Structure formats: C-alpha cells, structure tokens
Amino acid sequence: MPRDFFTIDDFDLKGKTLLLRVDINSPINPATREILDDTRICHHIKTLRELFDSKVVLLAHQSRPGKKDFTNLEKHSKVISSKLGKKVTYLDDFFGSRAQSGIKNMKKGDIILLENARFYAEEHVLKGKDYPTQAESHMVSHLSKYADYFVNDAFAAAHRSQPSLTGFTEVLPSLAGRVMEKEITMLKKAMHNKERPSIAVLGGVKVFDSLEVMQNMLGNNVVDKVLTTGVVANIFLLAKGYDLGEPNITFLEKEVGEYEELTEQAKRLDSEFGGRIVVPTDLVLNDNGQRKAILVDGLPASLQIFDIGLDTAVEYRKQILEAKNIILNGPAGVFEIEEFAVGTKIIYNAIAESKGFSVIGGGETVAAARNLKLENKVNHISTGGGACINFLAGKSMPAIDALKRSKSLYEEGHYKC
Numbered sequence: 001m002p003r004d005f006f007t008i009d010d011f012d013l014k015g016k017t018l019l020l021r022v023d024i025n026s027p028i029n030p031a032t033r034e035i036l037d038d039t040r041i042c043h044h045i046k047t048l049r050e051l052f053d054s055k056v057v058l059l060a061h062q063s064r065p066g067k068k069d070f071t072n073l074e075k076h077s078k079v080i081s082s083k084l085g086k087k088v089t090y091l092d093d094f095f096g097s098r099a100q101s102g103i104k105n106m107k108k109g110d111i112i113l114l115e116n117a118r119f120y121a122e123e124h125v126l127k128g129k130d131y132p133t134q135a136e137s138h139m140v141s142h143l144s145k146y147a148d149y150f151v152n153d154a155f156a157a158a159h160r161s162q163p164s165l166t167g168f169t170e171v172l173p174s175l176a177g178r179v180m181e182k183e184i185t186m187l188k189k190a191m192h193n194k195e196r197p198s199i200a201v202l203g204g205v206k207v208f209d210s211l212e213v214m215q216n217m218l219g220n221n222v223v224d225k226v227l228t229t230g231v232v233a234n235i236f237l238l239a240k241g242y243d244l245g246e247p248n249i250t251f252l253e254k255e256v257g258e259y260e261e262l263t264e265q266a267k268r269l270d271s272e273f274g275g276r277i278v279v280p281t282d283l284v285l286n287d288n289g290q291r292k293a294i295l296v297d298g299l300p301a302s303l304q305i306f307d308i309g310l311d312t313a314v315e316y317r318k319q320i321l322e323a324k325n326i327i328l329n330g331p332a333g334v335f336e337i338e339e340f341a342v343g344t345k346i347i348y349n350a351i352a353e354s355k356g357f358s359v360i361g362g363g364e365t366v367a368a369a370r371n372l373k374l375e376n377k378v379n380h381i382s383t384g385g386g387a388c389i390n391f392l393a394g395k396s397m398p399a400i401d402a403l404k405r406s407k408s409l410y411e412e413g414h415y416k417c
Helices: 039-043 045-049 074-084 097-104 131-135 138-144 163-170 178-192 207-219 230-239 246-255 259-276 310-322 342-353 363-371 386-392 398-411
Strands: 017-021 055-059 111-113 149-152 174-176 198-202 225-228 282-287 290-295 305-308 325-329 357-361
Touching (some): 017 163, 039 045, 039 074, 045 074, 074 111, 097 138, 149 163, 174 178, 178 357, 178 386, 198 207, 225 230, 225 259, 230 305, 282 310, 305 342, 325 386
Parallel strands (some): 055 111, 149 174, 198 225, 198 325, 325 357
C-alpha cells in the first residue's frame, strides 16, 4: 500500500545537504550536565548510519525554558559521536552566521549538531501557527537556503507544531526518517488490524489520556474491549458506584486533580460502551509494604490500592493470550516496588508470550517493559510518550500532517529544486 508521505528511500540523498530533525531530549544530571539515559539518542543511530553519504545537519531540542535540564547540546554531540564511531561537530548556533558558515563548508559524510532549537524565541512564539507562517521565521528561512531536503525523525515530538518540526516542510521536500517511518507504520497497523479479538490494556495514572484513547478505540471499533488497570481502573470503579476509601480518594485529589470530572466522563463511557470496558474483580492494598488482597465487593479500603489482584491478573492474561491484536498503555500498579509489580509482570509477560500483534506505548509503560527485558518480545515499543498517546487517541499529529502535505506539494511542483 503506497504511503502518503516520503521516506529516505524515495530520493537519492548522496552528497545532499539534509536538515535532520531528531528527538534526543534526554534525562540530564542538572549539576554535571551528563546525560543519564541515552535511549532516545540510540533510536536515531539507524537513520544516521544510512545517511553517511550525505551532509547531515542535526536539529534538536533539550527540555524547555525554566527547567533545570534546559541546556545546550554539546554533551549530546559527544554521545552521538560515540555511538556512531564518527565525528559529530557541535555548533553553539542555530541559524546565525556560525551555523550558516558551518553548513556551507560541509563535505560529504560530515555531521553537524546545531544548538538547542528551544533557545530561540521563534520556536515558542510560532508554536501552533500555520506552516506557511512558521516557514517565514528566521530559523527556517536562513537554514533552508543551504539544504536540499528536510528529514523528520522526531516521532516523540510529532504531536507538536513548531518551526523546527513543521516549518521546513513548506520550503523543502520533506521525508520521514527511520524512527518516524516505523512508528507510523506500526501504530497504524495496530489501529487498523482487522484480526480479532482486538483488545487494549489501559492503566497508569494518566487517566485523562486513557479516557481519550478509550473513546477513540471503542468508538471506532479499533478494539473489542478495554481491560483497565491502575488508576484508570480505580476511576471506573468509582464510576460504577464503588467507594474506594479515604486513602485512595486523597491520592486521587493530590495526583489526578479533577478526578470527579474524570469519573463523570468514565460513567458516560461505561454507559455508551457497556460491557466492553472491563474492571478488576480484586485489588491489592499496601499494608506496610506487604500485599493485602481485597475483592472489589469488599471496598471501601482503609489502605491505598497499589496493584490489581491475582484473579484479575490471571483473567486479563487469559484474554491477552486469546487476542490477535493488543495495545498496551500504562502499568497495572506501582511496578517500581517489587512487591506491587505482580500485576504488571503477569500482563506484560502475557503480551510477550502472545502470538498476536502487540504494541506498547507511553513513558511509564516503556520503562516497565524495559525493566522486564521485553524489548525484543513484543512487535513494537513506541519511542513517543505524548506523541504515541495522541496517535492512539486519533488526535492531530502536526509533524506527520506536515510530511503528508509536503508530499502533495512536491507532486504539485511546489519546490524549486
């Protein structure tokens, strides 16, 4: 099936100057500025290796203004260089004279990393503006005149509209890098898989996101049913009239915020989709660090809920093993504490054992999967937190939309190249 966007396979890029947008936003030690986890950097190595015959200008960001990890990209350049076994030149400029001079003097095979795009006001002021307006920015107009193509590999930022992500597509033929291409392909496959049964397992603490994903997936028959865990399950238990008990209500007030509004939304979903939203039959409480099982019919609880119960986990495992398509977002409990990781382990291991097509997405979810060493046992683990959630919720993805628009513009003869 033909794609509605270009990839790096569609053009001869040898000797060409490429603006390559990546997402290497990484956890950083605020004191030493050392990168604590280079996972996101590693994701882009495949794309970079395939572009060794080009002149590659890397565009990226790190954190945002006001954060302790809002820093320049010098350390990132060293990590990329180490991973590639190839020199990566860092320039402390984005579109000024040093950046322009550096790009003009590049030779085939050179790689330059420009300064943190979020150091520049245009990246913030033009956020959410239409693509032609972003294209008129100094960032885009100054850099684009030295480049032949724009390559977007930053799927983790694909739900954002900013000049460094979406402005270049108006003035340069634009292509998806390997990370972007794989993410779109795999998430589309999960969302359009006709094999049944198809299920989603939604948990964690980001209830609002999960409710939006649920509405989209059930409303468009992407899945037959949703198995709820974590705080998402607790909200649905509230929606069904269960009293969770004071410690759990206090937690919701503190960590989830407008939980009453979310409960009302959950009620509406439960009413609309009936038995297609499954809640736990038993839970596990934290009794001074020990597991204490309780049936949901035994609520309210005087202790805090930390996991789904064993009966629920075993039932969910059974349904996962029977499914032909599985989409997972969010852990089942407080998986960071070994005693309360049981539900998460049972569910995640079931997905690893399943013969169905499986996709795991979301920040906490990916962390849990890595803790269980499941990276090679599921079909796809998404690199994007918020981007993955937005995709699953059927929301607009500006960076992907811009790539699609670029293909149309190219086919209409829009670009002067």
